Amino acid sequence: MTASSQASMLVVVDVDSTLIEQEVIELLAEFAGKADEVASVTERAMRGELDFAGSLRARVASLAGLDEEIIGLALEKIKLTKGAELLIEKIHASDGKVAAVSGGFIQILEPLAKKIGLDYYRANTLEIVNGKLTGDVLPPIIDKPAKAVALREWAYDLGLDHAKTIAIGDGANDLDMMQVAGLSIGFSAKPRVRVAADILVDSGDLSDVLALIGL
Ligand SMILES: [Mg+2]
Numbered sequence: 001m002t003a004s005s006q007a008s009m010l011v012v013v014d015v016d017s018t019l020i021e022q023e024v025i026e027l028l029a030e031f032a033g034k035a036d037e038v039a040s041v042t043e044r045a046m047r048g049e050l051d052f053a054g055s056l057r058a059r060v061a062s063l064a065g066l067d068e069e070i071i072g073l074a075l076e077k078i079k080l081t082k083g084a085e086l087l088i089e090k091i092h093a094s095d096g097k098v099a100a101v102s103g104g105f106i107q108i109l110e111p112l113a114k115k116i117g118l119d120y121y122r123a124n125t126l127e128i129v130n131g132k133l134t135g136d137v138l139p140p141i142i143d144k145p146a147k148a149v150a151l152r153e154w155a156y157d158l159g160l161d162h163a164k165t166i167a168i169g170d171g172a173n174d175l176d177m178m179q180v181a182g183l184s185i186g187f188s189a190k191p192r193v194r195v196a197a198d199i200l201v202d203s204g205d206l207s208d209v210l211a212l213i214g215l
Contacts, residue, residue, distance in 0.1 A: 085116060
């Protein structure tokens with residue numbers, strides 16, 4: 001790798017309620033008529049009151065039998081968080097890289113990542129057989145430790161010291177990657193993240209992160 005191709009920084013962003021306004025599992029659950037049930041489990045999981053992997057499996061099980069076309073319908077409902085595109089644009093303009101890691105689903109994250117120009121992305125995979133969701137997720141589960149592993153792997157791939165990595169998230173699932181990162185930013189964060197993060201952003205605008213990382 002030549003000096004000119006060395007990335008200046010790596011910013012790793014959580015997806016649900018950070019990069020996007022919604023929790024994707026809740027959008028999908030609406031199509032199953034189980035929105036309330038799933039939302040209460042999501043809230044407890046993000047507060048760190050439930051084991052994430054177990055609660056993910058329980059929530060995805062409620063989607064069993066749904067047609068895969070609900071993924072496209074959910075994608076149409078997703079709203080990027082205010083300032084997300086500006087954040088990505090400015091990081092790229094300063095030779096930085098932007099990644100997203102999600103306890104949600106790759107079938108949603110991949111088209112989104114391609115559209116907004118993310119450099120890396122990783123999420124869980126909904127199992128689909130004969131056009132229907134089976135209610136299962138395929139291993140490996142992307143949970144709290146797996147998010148930290150993703151950050152480490154991407155930093156290694158870029159030849160970047162962890163000091164030049166920044167993690168942005170809102171939920172308990174983001175705590176491990178925030179601990180590994182050189183700088184951790186809690187974005188409209190839940191209580192446990194508020195205690196752990198280096199900096200909090202509560203404006204709801206991701207571009208407010210720019211000033212905090214010197215851009
Ligand atoms: Mg989140």
